[in-house]
Amino acid sequence: xxxxxEAMTTTLEQAIGQSQHRNFLSRxxxxxxxxxxxxxxxxxxxxxxxxDTFATERNLFNVTRNFAFVAIIAIGMTTVIASGGIDLSVGxxxxxxxxxxxxxxxxxxxxxxxxxxxxxxxxxxxxxxxILIAIVGMPPFVVTLGMLSFARSMALVLSNNKMIYQFGPxxxxxxxxxxxxxxxxxxxxxxxxxxxIIMSFVFKWTRWGQHVFAxxxxxxxxxxxGIPVRGMKISVYMFSAFTAGITGILMVGWLxxxxxxxxxxxELAVIAAAVIGGANLAGGxxxxxxxxxxxxxxxxxxxSLILLGISTFWQGAFIGxxxxxxxxxxxxxxxxxxx
Amino acid sequence: xxxxxxxxxxxxHFGAIHALNEVSLSxxxxxxxxxxxxxxxxxxxxVKIIAGNFRPSxxxxxxxxxxxxxxxxxxxxxxxxxxxxxxxALCDNLxxxxxxxxxxxxxxxxxxxxxLDYKAMYRRxxxxxxLLKSETRPRDLVRKMSGGQRQAVAIAxxxxxxxxxxxxxxxxxxxxxxxxxEVLELIRRLRDQGITVILIxxxxxxxxxxxxxxxxxxxxxxxxxxxxxxxxxxEITGLITGAIHAA
Numbered sequence: 001x002x003x004x005x006e007a008m009t010t011t012l013e014q015a016i017g018q019s020q021h022r023n024f025l026s027r028x029x030x031x032x033x034x035x036x037x038x039x040x041x042x043x044x045x046x047x048x049x050x051x052d053t054f055a056t057e058r059n060l061f062n063v064t065r066n067f068a069f070v071a072i073i074a075i076g077m078t079t080v081i082a083s084g085g086i087d088l089s090v091g092x093x094x095x096x097x098x099x100x101x102x103x104x105x106x107x108x109x110x111x112x113x114x115x116x117x118x119x120x121x122x123x124x125x126x127x128x129x130x131i132l133i134a135i136v137g138m139p140p141f142v143v144t145l146g147m148l149s150f151a152r153s154m155a156l157v158l159s160n161n162k163m164i165y166q167f168g169p170x171x172x173x174x175x176x177x178x179x180x181x182x183x184x185x186x187x188x189x190x191x192x193x194x195x196x197i198i199m200s201f202v203f204k205w206t207r208w209g210q211h212v213f214a215x216x217x218x219x220x221x222x223x224x225x226g227i228p229v230r231g232m233k234i235s236v237y238m239f240s241a242f243t244a245g246i247t248g249i250l251m252v253g254w255l256x257x258x259x260x261x262x263x264x265x266x267e268l269a270v271i272a273a274a275v276i277g278g279a280n281l282a283g284g285x286x287x288x289x290x291x292x293x294x295x296x297x298x299x300x301x302x303x304s305l306i307l308l309g310i311s312t313f314w315q316g317a318f319i320g321x322x323x324x325x326x327x328x329x330x331x332x333x334x335x336x337x338x339x
Numbered sequence: 340x341x342x343x344x345x346x347x348x349x350x351x352h353f354g355a356i357h358a359l360n361e362v363s364l365s366x367x368x369x370x371x372x373x374x375x376x377x378x379x380x381x382x383x384x385x386v387k388i389i390a391g392n393f394r395p396s397x398x399x400x401x402x403x404x405x406x407x408x409x410x411x412x413x414x415x416x417x418x419x420x421x422x423x424x425x426x427x428a429l430c431d432n433l434x435x436x437x438x439x440x441x442x443x444x445x446x447x448x449x450x451x452x453x454x455l456d457y458k459a460m461y462r463r464x465x466x467x468x469x470l471l472k473s474e475t476r477p478r479d480l481v482r483k484m485s486g487g488q489r490q491a492v493a494i495a496x497x498x499x500x501x502x503x504x505x506x507x508x509x510x511x512x513x514x515x516x517x518x519x520x521e522v523l524e525l526i527r528r529l530r531d532q533g534i535t536v537i538l539i540x541x542x543x544x545x546x547x548x549x550x551x552x553x554x555x556x557x558x559x560x561x562x563x564x565x566x567x568x569x570x571x572x573x574e575i576t577g578l579i580t581g582a583i584h585a586a
Contacts, residue, residue: 204455205454205455206453206454206455207444207453210433210437210444210455213432213433214441217430217433218430221430221441222441222442224428225441225442225443226443227441227442284432285432
């Protein structure tokens with residue numbers, strides 16, 4: 001409806017300030033992350049009350065460290081999913097990175113050089129994924145499925161399927177890096193915290209972050225507005241591989257050895273964490289904090305089943321249910337917003 | 340008013356198919372031209388030539404009296420020719436302001452770190468929506484918007500680029516009656532800003548409501564180019580179908 005003169009200038013300020021006619025509380029309640037976080041907190045509280053093993057320092061230490069591995073990659077995965085893609089090769093990138101750092105350190109390289117090799121190897125995986133998807137135009141699902149097989153096979157070839165447990169001169173540094181703790185908090189959690197802060201900032205406040213979400217929202221619009229979609233996609237897959245590479249290094253330090261079954265089926269836990277945390281597989285939605293909350297929930301469920309003495313065979317059923325509930329939640333929200 | 344865009348003897352052949360034949364047409368500053376024609380009459384081809392998607396086989400385009408040769412859509416954009424696509428090029432998951440600024444976001448630097456300047460983008464987007472007298476709010480998600488509001492967002496994008504010529508492809512095709520009125524109002528606002536609008540539409544009442552002149556294409560030929568008051572929907576229909584040969 002047209003409004004003239006004075007009314008217009010006052011409404012300009014209002015227009016800038018207004019968002020969705022919703023107050024703070026209802027906005028929080030509408031966030032999937034909030035509910036998942038609530039579920040995780042509830043699970044923690046319940047477990048602390050009914051078991052005397054959950055709220056022990058030792059157990060909490062293990063839970064936080066274990067979930068950090070999945071959560072770090074879930075942030076990379078969230079980025080890929082937000083751009084409208086999927087990366088099934090992250091578990092393979094983890095083992096490739098682990099084998100590369102293990103083998104090079106065993107050969108006597110210092111840890112910093114070996115870590116660069118490992119991350120470099122992971123980045124090559126991401127680059128190849130990105131080129132095949134963005135430039136050749138193949139579907140991400142198929143490309144990264146092929147890469148899952150290829151990169152894992154490369155890890156077997158490089159290590160000759162032998163376990164590596166001697167890491168040369170910097171052996172202790174590597175174990176400290178992945179398995180140690182500072183102020184009672186395991187080191188992978190620090191890596192996760194830094195990554196979460198950086199990526200929350202990047203998603204909201206940088207052109208790169210904005211473009212990731214634009215591509216996921218409407219790729220042809222992104223192309224028409226002159227966003228370098230191909231380069232963006234390649235960078236997204238490289239970032240996802242980078243998070244997997246970092247995780248590979250930390251996991252080697254934690255386990256103290258490299259075995260070639262490392263990271264097997266990890267992509268499923270990672271995708272589950274991202275989706276439970278609010279990443280939309282159709283693209284255009286997701287956030288870094290959600291990814292870690294999703295990973296936390298999965299780890300708490302896993303841990304609680306062990307502590308409660310329930311067979312670990314049930315684990316998949318619980319995680320699967322949560323994935324479906326998360327997607328169901330999203331569906332309900334969408335139906336409601338259409339009214 | 341000054342002449343903005345002139346097409347002289349534009350032809351386009353795709354192999355043996357003559358999509359356009361010797362089309363000559365000119366549009367003034369602040370003029371709304373309704374471009375009509377049946378499917379396959381050559382409207383889309385003509386629009387794509389103006390927007391730089393195709394180069395004409397023959398003929399010349401001039402903008403503000405200067406001959407132009409567009410090799411790519413970017414060339415046309417740089418010259419001030421913008422297109423609002425039928426399937427609006429918007430990202431549903433982003434806010435109105437983000438869509439307006441997509442691909443040319445404003446940034447502010449804090450030392451080495453360059454961050455998006457949301458405040459400035461919200462402000463400028465709100466000004467543009469106010470200029471268009473649209474009720475669209477900069478922070479609203481495009482997903483929640485009506486067809487008319489989406490058009491406003493798409494049009495605000497082109498205003499940001501300081502467009503001289505705006506090509507609108509079926510802007511009223513898939514929206515409700517109330518929203519159509521909104522979009523037609525937007526077109527009038529653009530004209531008042533001195534922007535030349537070329538409106539491609541099938542909807543006779545809409546074209547008659549806003550256009551100053553109507554051009555009709557039939558089988559790649561320009562068969563009419565008349566001031567709107569001098570013609571009638573009946574005559575235009577006849578021209579489109581071929582019942583009336585030319586006017």
